[in-house]
Amino acid sequence: MVTYIFGHKSPDTDTITSSIVMANLERELGNEDAKAYRLGNINKETEYILNYLDIEAPELIESVEDDAEVILVDHNSPSESAENIENAKITKVVDHHKIAFNTAHPLFARLEPVGSTQTILYKLYKENDVEITKEIASLMLSAIISDTLLLKSPTTTEDDKKALKELAEIAELDYETYGLDMLKAGTDLSDFSIEEILALDAKQIDFKDVKSIVNQVNTASIEDVLEMKDELEKGIEEIIEREGLDLFMLLITDIVNSNSQVLVLGNAADLVEKAYGVKLEDNTALLEGVVSRKKQVVPIMTENA
């Protein structure tokens, strides 16, 4: 019976590469039926990485069957997981997010508050004496660069830095040059419709009882993205109506200068003003130094809700 390994919906680089790297680890440790899957489309950044390394994307699935054996990477919340996950058997979790699920059985769970899931997988390879090949090292370091914005995000830990440096040697890559190219590839929005941009990295996160979606797009130029402001607002209003949301936050994150412009709509928009001490003008404000949804949005918004 196959062991399904996948990350979250609206997959990013950490989710996609972690599913591949975890599947490899499982197979190396004797679970021959371990296979990586994905729950959504590959983004531009991940596409750049997979092309660069000449690796195929994992197979797309939407749901899992009853009693399917599942390993979750880079997420644990059922709302970000496959359809029917409630009826699957989760045997392992490797993740760096807060705990947002319960289980009926004891399981193997390895969660650490580090920048990237791959930093944990890097440790698991070492602990289990499994070889980190050049290809695996490249996948691991790509995700660390992606999640920490080249070690600049406040989510970055000493463990991430140490892992990235060791992995760069194995991968024989100048990680700063490669990393900036990779991140820039991820900011290319030209192929996407407004609807697609608003779904690219959208996470449903309820701040207490404020039903919200927080989406994040990286860019090398906030101005370029704000040229689409009217269309983005129209699209967001449709999502708020359709999903019955109180709040939609679009974080437009400047990966070069490490700030985010936030575009906010919904009845609870003033929660953003309260949480960050800013005044929204035309639904938008600059959040200085904010680049991490997990570390600089979720706790602060939850606290103020």
Add this chain to the structure above:
Amino acid sequence: MVTYIFGHKSPDTDTITSSIVMANLERELGNEDAKAYRLGNINKETEYILNYLDIEAPELIESVEDDAEVILVDHNSPSESAENIENAKITKVVDHHKIAFNTAHPLFARLEPVGSTQTILYKLYKENDVEITKEIASLMLSAIISDTLLLKSPTTTEDDKKALKELAEIAELDYETYGLDMLKAGTDLSDFSIEEILALDAKQIDFKDVKSIVNQVNTASIEDVLEMKDELEKGIEEIIEREGLDLFMLLITDIVNSNSQVLVLGNAADLVEKAYGVKLEDNTALLEGVVSRKKQVVPIMTENA
């Protein structure tokens, strides 16, 4: 600021020794303010161990203050934890139970489906190159023996066996002789009132919407315990009334022959008959081969509820 480290209420050997061993690990890794606590009285088995090793019991607490820094061992469910745990900051969890809590922040969580929390701590010591002294080894092996009933419980894994054997060498202990003495010390109920016996290792576990308490006492002679049957039933009825329970199961576990006699009261008593295919006579039945609440009670009862 102190880091509180504790296991579950109604503490058993794994909970008490894990809090001591985890506190030592934290201090060895530089967290000088790490301190072990306990949430209830030391049982006879643990008393035997602490006396044997000449180690003091951790300090008793009932609740934690707001924003207290907390490390949970051997449990994660708020219902089994300190009062006010909802308002504490849980930074780490080391446990071998199912996941029954959520967090607002990412944290370090190390859960594995092994027999004893100490088997995980044993790995953490090795991974972090922290010395396992003779005393630490003795504490670790005591908990593995306790939770696996000398490797006979179905919760026993290869990891537990490997750890126990290596620890016995470090501790310079004949673990089989020591283990049987230790387990037998734990079956001594002579000092306890009926009320105390019924609270010794009681866990509130809801099987779907069947509100239940499952208590377990180990014994070398089921008959001896059943001599108190009338008083036990009276005590259980009072608890059912006071707590508004649907079900109370008292597992009287024969540690020599690896069976449990179950004493069952409450409106949902027939759930036990259905789950195990037994007929209760005078509220009791023999559950052959059942010794593990976690592995042989919780999943089966939940499935049939």
